[in-house]
Amino acid sequence: MASRLASFALSWLDSASPQATRCWSPWHCSVSWRWYRPSNGFFLILKYAGAAYLVFLGIRMWRSASARSHGQHATQARLSRSFFLGISIALGNPKAILFHASIMPLILDLNTMTFADGLLVVAVVICVNIVTMGFYAALSGRASSWFKTPRRMRLMNRFAGGAMIGTGALIAAR
DSSP: OHHHHHHHHHHHHHTTSTTOOOOSSGGGOTTTTGGGOTTSHHHHHHHHHHHHHHHHHHHHHHHOOOOOOOOOOOOHHHHHHHHHHHHHHHHTOHHHHHHHHHHHHHHSOTTTOOHHHHHHHHHHHHHHHHHHHHHHHHHHHHHHHHTTSHHHHHHHHHHHHHHHHHHHHHHHHO
């Protein structure tokens, strides 16, 4: 059933091309699907652009000045702004949304699920996210005192910059 649906979708998409032929499988659609092939120059350019951007960010991080943090006078307005900024980033994270949207139908039987079950799933996901992000925040709060010296900050910048440069080089080499 799925293969028939896929071949129908491909044939429908292929019929929009000027050189349309009956398309029953992806490898029969060589004319109109040429842009999709991984060997296409577009994906090669995209790959090298991404690798170059990673190397650029790595060099920038490697060379960045280690700024000294001046204190813990975060006002209540700053804390609430940071909290709401963090909430908006977490709720708008497309990776998390796509992960939950793709994995939940595999775990849960959506045909037998009620509205109350849906609310329970949402509550569990929110609680797990709060605990996880709270752990990350506590860990980063403790680590921030370690990075107060310029020497340690420079060490962290060099390590992270080197990792980004290495990742960019690895992507370009493949």
